[in-house]
Amino acid sequence: MSARRFIPCSRTWAHAESIRSDQAVSVRRFALAISPLLLLLALSAVAQSTDERATAMLRNAAGHDVGEVSLTQTQGGVLLKLAIKGILPGEHAFHIHAVGKCEGPSFESAGPHFNPGNAHHGIMSGVGHAGDMPNLHVPQSGALEVEVINAAITLDRNKPNSVFHPEGTSVVIHGGKDDYTSDPAGNAGNRIACGVIRQAPATVGQSPAK
Numbered sequence: 001m002s003a004r005r006f007i008p009c010s011r012t013w014a015h016a017e018s019i020r021s022d023q024a025v026s027v028r029r030f031a032l033a034i035s036p037l038l039l040l041l042a043l044s045a046v047a048q049s050t051d052e053r054a055t056a057m058l059r060n061a062a063g064h065d066v067g068e069v070s071l072t073q074t075q076g077g078v079l080l081k082l083a084i085k086g087i088l089p090g091e092h093a094f095h096i097h098a099v100g101k102c103e104g105p106s107f108e109s110a111g112p113h114f115n116p117g118n119a120h121h122g123i124m125s126g127v128g129h130a131g132d133m134p135n136l137h138v139p140q141s142g143a144l145e146v147e148v149i150n151a152a153i154t155l156d157r158n159k160p161n162s163v164f165h166p167e168g169t170s171v172v173i174h175g176g177k178d179d180y181t182s183d184p185a186g187n188a189g190n191r192i193a194c195g196v197i198r199q200a201p202a203t204v205g206q207s208p209a210k
């Protein structure tokens, strides 16, 4: 009885063993096949991580430093941290413009609002431009720190709404407030400050010079 049982058991065991060794070979082959892929993924992760932050140093029409915006890629969009000083108190439009060029005093070089979706201006008139953002409320001190998420832009160079598109982009503050409806720019008046959006240095722990 026990011998009869042993034979099929032994066959089963031998069969299982051959499956195991086949699996081991195929797992090894699979590992060899995917290792270049893993390397590529690792390299692309490194390449992407350098694009996860950007900065824009803001200058006014006279060329003076009036603050900075740091941009960080998040799952929910790009987080913009703005710290400004020496801005006239009141409401000011705050946009991403479509050209990475800030030539004072008019900053017309920054072009129109960043608009990869070919939309009309204004968050009250529709989806608005990707570069449309809420007004800044600058207090009497002329200094303000504020954070805002812009889900319509990305720091990913491979996407059409990337702030690193071929012409670059810039952050612009206007003398007046954005009415959130008037095409093409919200009737926001002069451009009073501008900063080109640039990839932040890959090294961490070093804040850019002010």
Ligand SMILES: [Cu+2]
Binding pocket: 093, 094, 095, 096, 097, 113, 172, 173, 174, 185, 188
């Ligand atoms: Cu603007």
Ligand SMILES: [Zn+2]
Binding pocket: 095, 113, 120, 121, 122, 128, 129, 131, 132, 184, 185, 186
């Ligand atoms: Zn706009």
